[in-house]
Amino acid sequence: MEPLQIPPVNLILLAPLLTVVGWASALLLVDVFLIPEGKKKLTGYLAIAGLLVAGLVGLPLWNVSGSTFSGMLVLDRYSLSLTWIFVIVGALSIAMALDYLPRHGIEQGEFYPLIMFAVAGMILLAQGTDLIVLFLGIEALSITLYILTGFAYPRLTSEEAAMKYLVLGAFAAGFFVYGIALVYGATGTTSLAGIAEFLGRQTLVAEDQTLLLAGAGMVLIAFSFKTALVPFHMWTPDVYEGSPTPVAAFMSVGTKGAALAALLRVLAFAFEGVQAYWLPVLAALAAITMVVGNLGALGQTNVKRMLAYSSIGHAGYILLGIMVASERGAEAFLFYLLAYALTNLGAFGVVIALEQQGESVWSIEDFAGLYQRRPMLAVAMALFMFSLAGVPPTAGFMAKFFIFTAAYEGGLGWLALVGVITSAIAAYFYLRVVVKMFMQEPAREVQPELNRGLNADIIIAGVATLLIGLVPTPFIFLAQQSLVALGG
């Protein structure tokens, strides 16, 4: 037998990914052998450092692009920008968790490397150009999140959330694999470029066409599960409520962002040739997601559940950018993702500050009169709520503006209209929190718990939310630059 010829591998192209995985693996050992019990916060700081280093490693790669590992992985500016967003999300989530975990008696050093592994999975989703790699990226991310969701074990809600997430997630994974198999059956390849080439080269016979569409549909279902699009959203509120709050924050922006980023590449690149089929399906999904997500949030008195429904609604908005699948759409997608990630992480930070030890109510009543007790915290929360609602001059407004114009220009005017109307509905429950904070007397004594990590998180998120809203030009420029040679 011939000796194996391992194809040339360019490790430079996956430097940020390797940094995260390597650092996390090393940190697991360092945590066990070098960091004494009770000083686990140090592990957290090291994890943040690792993520920042990974971000810095990416800097010199801005002008590099190419694909490696037999075309399974690509480095382009799109994936690099996403990597930066994911690194920031991971670092801020860890900052939130630093004091949260010991306060709730669930501190274990492994939490921080696990978040890093999840970030690695997200980067993989941003860089993957093969359905198999995308599947593995989703699994790496999901398996980590199953563990993190159950991290507050033996708290019952946390166990329930982890179980629910695990069962439904495994179900979605099954759909994904089956879909990949059918697509492979139709096109003979799992590579996105290969699929695109196959679709462009010839017209399919009816049998293959059925296979391909069934496969693409199943892949779409799996993505919808992961990004909690209606009607695959049932698990979201329960899982967010049950999981430790920093994990919920991480999931609400991280999983969604990564899965949608991969979906954009799959739809705009591989399945461009069958756009006529997936566009109406996605349009319907986006429309009901926006409506159900925002209507569902209306009745919630639990802030964590409200944020869960709000994240469902926002996934619908982000989907608009993906559907347009033009450069405008992808730009709007990146910008929205950045704005939404920072805003939502900030909002979850305030929720954590108000979360009392040993309690799990997250009642909206706890926000009443917050302005009199902690004016800065109330102002920050108001800022995040305005941004989520899309009120100028916050980041959320600019993001919504972009996504709706992109949708309108892309010929999806009616969807943009649905978006505007649902945003108006959403303003009610976001502003209700603001009204409670500024105009009502406190219903009960709640001692907000602030600390260094949480402070940093809220301040960074708040400043960024305002900055992106006031001076959006550099960020738009960055988003535009990111789309040079999408798909590589």
Place this chain on the structure above:
Amino acid sequence: MDVLLFFVTAAVALVGAIAMLVSRNAVHSALFLLLNFGAMAVLYLLLQSPFLFTIQLTVYAGAIMVLFLFVVMLLGAEQVEDTPDRIAWQRPLGILLGVGLLGVAAAASLRGAAGQPAPGGEAAASFGNPAELGALLFTRYLLPFEITGVILLVAVVGVVVLNQRGRQQAPAKPPAGD
């Protein structure tokens, strides 16, 4: 020779499957299923698929069945319960789906018998050869192979993390309860 082997293993597989269904003891059921898996593995070998043969033995007969047995024995669920099924619609649905699967399998084999090639039958001659598969894993599918390693690492860490807490809390509980 092949035909003789086929009939013997097919008979063993059928006996295993039927015995699994009618057995009243869950451990016996599991062991009969093991017999069925073993017979299926030999059938795969007869079909010139050495890779499926190994996978069937290591994954199904080895890993999954041992897990089944462990769970059954740990839960002490060997004895059949006489309480009526709580999910009543499960049985008819199961029968319906089973008949459906039988239909599909029969259609596929009739099609094969009629001389039509099975769909996907033009797969490379090397299909199912473990050496080819291993070579692919280390060349074209090197990256997925490595990612799988990371995923397994994460899963192991997760098991340790989630179990550790349970053990730490278990001894701490009695004093708190007193």
